[in-house]
Amino acid sequence: MTGAPDAPFAALRSQLQDAAATFADGPGALEGILRGIVDDVERAVGEPLEIFPVCHHSPASAIAMARRLREKQPRTVYLELCEDMAPLLTELRNCRLPVAVQSFASEIEGFPADWAPLSVVAPVTEASAEYQAIAYALDTPGVELVLVDRSSDHVFQWETAPDGGTGDDGDPDAPEEAEQTALHGDAVGVEIGDLRPRFAELEEHLLRHGRVRHWSEWWHQYVELPLGDSDHDTYRQVMLLIGSLFRRLAPGDPGKVRVDEDRERYMWTRMREHLAATGTDPADCLYVCGAFHAASRVAEFGVHGSDTFTISPPSGTEWRHGLIPSSHGAIEAQFGLAAGSVSIAATEWAKNVKRTGVRPFRLEGQAGTRSARPKKALAATAPAHPVPVPAADRLTGFLQRPPALDALDEAELLGWSVEIVRAARRNGYLASTADAIAVFETSILLAGMRDRAKPTPYDFQDAAVTCIEKDSVPGRRDVGRLVEIMMGGDRVGQVGYDALPPLARDVHDRLAPLELRLQQRGVQRALLDIASRPELARCSDLLWMLRRLLPQGAARTVMGERRLGERSIQESWDLALGTHQRALIELGYEGVSVEQVLEQRLRRVAYAPQATAAQVLEAVEDATLYLRSRRLADELGTRALEVLAGERSVDGAPEVLRRVRRLLAHYRTSEPVLPPWIESFVKTGYAHYCTLLPTAFTDDDATVRQVAAMLGFLFGMEGLALSLGCDRTQLELALAQSHxxxxxxxxxxxxxxxxxxxxxxxxxxxxxxxxxxxxxxxxxxxxxxxxxxxxxxxxxxxxxxxxxxxxxxxxxxxxxxxxxxxxxxxxxxxxxxxxxxxxxxxxxxxxxxARLAELDAWVPPWRLPQEPPAPPAGQAAATGGVSLLAEHPGTCDALARLLGCEGTWRTGGATPSGAVLLARHPQTATALEALLAVGRHG
Known part of the structure; x- marks a missing residue:
C-alpha cells in the first residue's frame, strides 16, 4: 500500500525514505522495511472497525483502554482470546485477581498420547487492557463481548509440540517461590499482546544501547513511561508502529509465521461472521488485540477482507474449562518476563490511575475491590458516532520530540531506601541507616549513568543489591527478591467458592465440620477425634483420598495412618488446599466427585498398555483402602491376573510379593472366603514364577533381590497354591534346572x-x-x-x-x-x-x-560339641506311636482303612498290628503323634 502525497503519513514516509537512502547508500531493503512500517500503520488506522493494539500486562495499555472505552462506548468488543473460554469470564467477579482462565483435557483424541494432559491458560490481572475490556462489556448493559481467537483445540492443532513457556530473560539463579511460580504448571500460555522482538540481534541491540539488563526494563523505560500520558491517537499509532517493526524484523521461521498469520485470518473471519449475523455497524465495535497482530498483512484483514480462510474442525478431545489461581511470579515464569516485572507493572498501574484521574473498570462485586456503582443502559448514554475522519499523523511529532524528563521524586526514593533497609534487617542483613543513604545516592548515580533523570524501580533494585547484599545472602530471600516484594510482592489470586467446579465445592462442603477456612492460603492444622465425633470419619475418608490425588503438601497427615484392616480413632492433618487450589480445581475437570475421579484414575492405571502386575495390585489395594469397593477390587484383581500372565520379566517381583502378602492377610481376616481372583492369582503366579526361575538365576538384568522375591512368592504361597491344585514337582524341577x-x-x-x-x-x-x-x-x-x-x-x-x-x-x-x-x-x-x-x-x-563381661568366655553355639545323632525316624516313630496308638485303637483302625491295610488287633499283650503299619509309614506316625499330643494338651 502506498500513500498519496496528501495522505496523513506522507511526511513521515518521506523522512523515512530519506533516512533509508542516507544510511543504506541508496533505496533498497531498508527503505522497503521503513516504508512498509508506515503502510502497516496507515492501513490499520484507516480500518473502519477500530483496532486497539495492546501489550500484555502493560499499565499504559490498561490506562489507554479505560480512557478509550469511556470515550467511544462501543456496543461490541472483539477480544483476542480463545473463543471457547467465553462462558468462564462471568465467573471472574467471584475471584480475587490475578487468576487464569484454563482449558484442560486429560483424555485426548487426535493428538500424540505423550502430550496429555493438555492445558491452556490465559492469565488476567487488573493492570491489563483485556480485563478493562471484559469488565466494561460484562457490566455495561447492551454491550456484547465476543472472543475471536482460535479455540484451545486449535492451539494444539497448530503447534508441533506443547510448550509451556516463551523463554526467560530473568536471572536463572534468582530465588523463586516454587509453589507460586508453578501455579500454571506445564500449561501453554495464551497471551494478549505478544509484543517482544523475535529477532535476537535486534533485542540485544536495544538492550545494549538502552543500557538496561532485560527486555522488561527496556519496555518500562522507553514505552511505558512515554505512553503513560499520551492521547489515544498517539498511543495507538506508536503501538502499531512497534508491532509492525517487530513483525517485519522477525526471522522467517515458516512455522511461526504460519501460526501468526492463521491466527489473524481466524480472528478476522470470526469478526466478519459476527458482523454479518448481527448486522452490527463496524463503527460501533472495538477490536482489542496484541500490537503484533494489529499490523497484519494477510488478505483476510479488515471488514472488507477476503473470505478464503477455512477453519478446521475441532478434534475429538473433550475440553473442560475453569478458573485457576495465578500469581505475578507464575505469569513472569510462563511468559519469559523478568522477575518482579509484573509486580512493578501493578505498582505503576496504581500510580497512573491516581495521576491521570482515569476511572478504571472493575467487575461489580469483584473480590478485593469496592463495589462499582450501577451503570445505565448503553442505549441511553452512547454518543452518536460522527463520520470518521482520517487520523492525523501523531507519529512524526512523537518520534521527533525529546523524552520528557521526570523530576526526581526525592520523597518516593527516600521512602524506598528506608523501606528496603527495614526489610533487609528483618531478613538477617546487617543493614543500617548508612546503607539507606548509600542506596539513595547509588540509585541517582545509576540513573545518571543510564541517561535517566529519575531512577526507575530497576535502578533502585540494582543499587539495593550493590549496597546491601554485597557478597552473601544470610536468609532465604536475596535483596532483589525483597525489592520485588516491597514493590508489590508476588500477589496470588484466588478463585471464589461460586466459581469453583462442583467437585471442589463438594470438597469444601464435606470438610465443613472441620471448621477451617479452607480457601485461605497457608497450612492449617485439623484435629479429628473420630472416637468422640463419629461424623468426622467421613472427613477422614475424604482427606485420605485427597492425599492420594493431590500434590504432596496439599493434605499431609501428622498423626494417624490407614492400612488394610485398620482404622484410626484420632488423626491430625496439615491442610493447604488454598495453596494448592489449582490442583483441586483440575480434579473437578475429571469428575463430579472425588470418589469418581479416584476410580477413573485407578482404572486408567490398571488398563494402561504398559501397566505391570505390581501397579495393578497397588490399584487393587487403593480401591480397597480408600473406596472400600469390593466390586472394583475384584475387577482390578482380575486385570492383575491377566497382566501377570503376560509378563516376561521379574522386575516387579518384590513389589508383587509385598502387595499379595498384604492383600492375603487382609482377606483372610476380613472375609469368610478368599476372593476367586486372588486364588487364581496365587495359582497362576506359582506356575509363572516356576517357569521364569531358571532363567532369572542366570539373567544379568535380574537382580538378586528380584530372584529372592520370586522364591519368597513360591515358598510363601506354596501352601495355598498346593491346595488349589499346583504341583510341587514343578518347583523342584525349576530349582534343579537353575545353574x-x-x-x-x-x-x-x-x-x-x-x-x-x-x-x-x-x-x-x-x-x-x-x-x-x-x-x-x-x-x-x-x-x-x-x-x-x-x-x-x-x-x-x-x-x-x-x-x-x-x-x-x-x-x-x-x-x-x-x-x-x-x-x-x-x-x-x-x-x-x-x-x-x-x-x-x-x-x-x-x-x-547380653553382657560384655560374658563375651570372653562365650563360645558360639555352632562351635559346641554336637549331640549324638537321634535314632532313625522310623524306629522312634514306631516306638512312640505304638504306645500312643494302643490307647486309641479307633484312630489306628481308621488310619489303616484309609491306607488300604487290613488286620485285627491281637490280644494277650502281644504287639498290635498297628506297630507293623506304623513301621511302614514312620512319617505318618510322627505326624499323628504330634496331632494327638496337641489334642491332649489343648
Whole structure:
C-alpha cells in the first residue's frame, strides 16, 4: 500500500525514505522495511472497525483502554482470546485477581498420547487492557463481548509440540517461590499482546544501547513511561508502529509465521461472521488485540477482507474449562518476563490511575475491590458516532520530540531506601541507616549513568543489591527478591467458592465440620477425634483420598495412618488446599466427585498398555483402602491376573510379593472366603514364577533381590497354591534346572535347596567353610553372604545360619576384604532389606551374650560339641506311636482303612498290628503323634 502525497503519513514516509537512502547508500531493503512500517500503520488506522493494539500486562495499555472505552462506548468488543473460554469470564467477579482462565483435557483424541494432559491458560490481572475490556462489556448493559481467537483445540492443532513457556530473560539463579511460580504448571500460555522482538540481534541491540539488563526494563523505560500520558491517537499509532517493526524484523521461521498469520485470518473471519449475523455497524465495535497482530498483512484483514480462510474442525478431545489461581511470579515464569516485572507493572498501574484521574473498570462485586456503582443502559448514554475522519499523523511529532524528563521524586526514593533497609534487617542483613543513604545516592548515580533523570524501580533494585547484599545472602530471600516484594510482592489470586467446579465445592462442603477456612492460603492444622465425633470419619475418608490425588503438601497427615484392616480413632492433618487450589480445581475437570475421579484414575492405571502386575495390585489395594469397593477390587484383581500372565520379566517381583502378602492377610481376616481372583492369582503366579526361575538365576538384568522375591512368592504361597491344585514337582524341577554362576545367586539357590530339604544344613555349613578356606574364593565370599542375606526373604528360618555365616566372616576374613564389604552390607540392608534387618538383629540378640563381661568366655553355639545323632525316624516313630496308638485303637483302625491295610488287633499283650503299619509309614506316625499330643494338651 502506498500513500498519496496528501495522505496523513506522507511526511513521515518521506523522512523515512530519506533516512533509508542516507544510511543504506541508496533505496533498497531498508527503505522497503521503513516504508512498509508506515503502510502497516496507515492501513490499520484507516480500518473502519477500530483496532486497539495492546501489550500484555502493560499499565499504559490498561490506562489507554479505560480512557478509550469511556470515550467511544462501543456496543461490541472483539477480544483476542480463545473463543471457547467465553462462558468462564462471568465467573471472574467471584475471584480475587490475578487468576487464569484454563482449558484442560486429560483424555485426548487426535493428538500424540505423550502430550496429555493438555492445558491452556490465559492469565488476567487488573493492570491489563483485556480485563478493562471484559469488565466494561460484562457490566455495561447492551454491550456484547465476543472472543475471536482460535479455540484451545486449535492451539494444539497448530503447534508441533506443547510448550509451556516463551523463554526467560530473568536471572536463572534468582530465588523463586516454587509453589507460586508453578501455579500454571506445564500449561501453554495464551497471551494478549505478544509484543517482544523475535529477532535476537535486534533485542540485544536495544538492550545494549538502552543500557538496561532485560527486555522488561527496556519496555518500562522507553514505552511505558512515554505512553503513560499520551492521547489515544498517539498511543495507538506508536503501538502499531512497534508491532509492525517487530513483525517485519522477525526471522522467517515458516512455522511461526504460519501460526501468526492463521491466527489473524481466524480472528478476522470470526469478526466478519459476527458482523454479518448481527448486522452490527463496524463503527460501533472495538477490536482489542496484541500490537503484533494489529499490523497484519494477510488478505483476510479488515471488514472488507477476503473470505478464503477455512477453519478446521475441532478434534475429538473433550475440553473442560475453569478458573485457576495465578500469581505475578507464575505469569513472569510462563511468559519469559523478568522477575518482579509484573509486580512493578501493578505498582505503576496504581500510580497512573491516581495521576491521570482515569476511572478504571472493575467487575461489580469483584473480590478485593469496592463495589462499582450501577451503570445505565448503553442505549441511553452512547454518543452518536460522527463520520470518521482520517487520523492525523501523531507519529512524526512523537518520534521527533525529546523524552520528557521526570523530576526526581526525592520523597518516593527516600521512602524506598528506608523501606528496603527495614526489610533487609528483618531478613538477617546487617543493614543500617548508612546503607539507606548509600542506596539513595547509588540509585541517582545509576540513573545518571543510564541517561535517566529519575531512577526507575530497576535502578533502585540494582543499587539495593550493590549496597546491601554485597557478597552473601544470610536468609532465604536475596535483596532483589525483597525489592520485588516491597514493590508489590508476588500477589496470588484466588478463585471464589461460586466459581469453583462442583467437585471442589463438594470438597469444601464435606470438610465443613472441620471448621477451617479452607480457601485461605497457608497450612492449617485439623484435629479429628473420630472416637468422640463419629461424623468426622467421613472427613477422614475424604482427606485420605485427597492425599492420594493431590500434590504432596496439599493434605499431609501428622498423626494417624490407614492400612488394610485398620482404622484410626484420632488423626491430625496439615491442610493447604488454598495453596494448592489449582490442583483441586483440575480434579473437578475429571469428575463430579472425588470418589469418581479416584476410580477413573485407578482404572486408567490398571488398563494402561504398559501397566505391570505390581501397579495393578497397588490399584487393587487403593480401591480397597480408600473406596472400600469390593466390586472394583475384584475387577482390578482380575486385570492383575491377566497382566501377570503376560509378563516376561521379574522386575516387579518384590513389589508383587509385598502387595499379595498384604492383600492375603487382609482377606483372610476380613472375609469368610478368599476372593476367586486372588486364588487364581496365587495359582497362576506359582506356575509363572516356576517357569521364569531358571532363567532369572542366570539373567544379568535380574537382580538378586528380584530372584529372592520370586522364591519368597513360591515358598510363601506354596501352601495355598498346593491346595488349589499346583504341583510341587514343578518347583523342584525349576530349582534343579537353575545353574547360577554369580556367588550371590549361588548362595540364594543353596538356601532354597535347604528349604526344600535337598541340601542339609551340615552340607551347607561345610560348603561355607570350604569357601573360607580357599584363598582364591575368599575375595568373593562377601558376595555369597549378600545372597544369604537376601535369602531371608524366602527362607526366614535361616536367620540363625546367616548370623553364623556373618560372624565367621568377621572372624576369618582379612581386613582388605572385610572393610570394603561392610558399606555394601549396610546399603543392602537399607535399600532392599529393611524388613530383613529385624530378623538378623533378633537372632543375633538371642545368640550373642547380653553382657560384655560374658563375651570372653562365650563360645558360639555352632562351635559346641554336637549331640549324638537321634535314632532313625522310623524306629522312634514306631516306638512312640505304638504306645500312643494302643490307647486309641479307633484312630489306628481308621488310619489303616484309609491306607488300604487290613488286620485285627491281637490280644494277650502281644504287639498290635498297628506297630507293623506304623513301621511302614514312620512319617505318618510322627505326624499323628504330634496331632494327638496337641489334642491332649489343648
Amino acid at each position: 547360577p554362576t554369580d556367588p550371590a545367586r549361588t548362595a540364594l539357590l543353596w538356601a532354597a535347596q535347604t528349604h526344600l530339604g535337598t541340601l542339609p544344613r551340615e552340607v551347607l555349613r561345610e560348603r561355607c567353610a570350604e569357601l573360607l578356606g580357599n584363598p582364591l574364593v575368599v575375595p568373593a565370599y562377601p558376595r555369597y553372604l549378600s545372597g544369604f542375606v537376601h535369602a531371608l526373604e524366602p527362607v526366614p528360618h535361616l536367620a540363625d545360619f546367616v548370623v553364623e555365616a556373618v560372624s565367621n566372616a568377621f572372624a576369618l576374613l582379612p581386613d582388605a576384604v572385610l572393610l570394603p564389604w561392610l558399606p555394601t552390607l549396610i546399603t543392602t540392608l537399607r535399600a532392599g532389606g529393611a524388613e530383613l534387618a529385624p530378623l538378623l538383629i533378633r537372632e543375633a540378640g538371642r545368640v550373642f551374650p
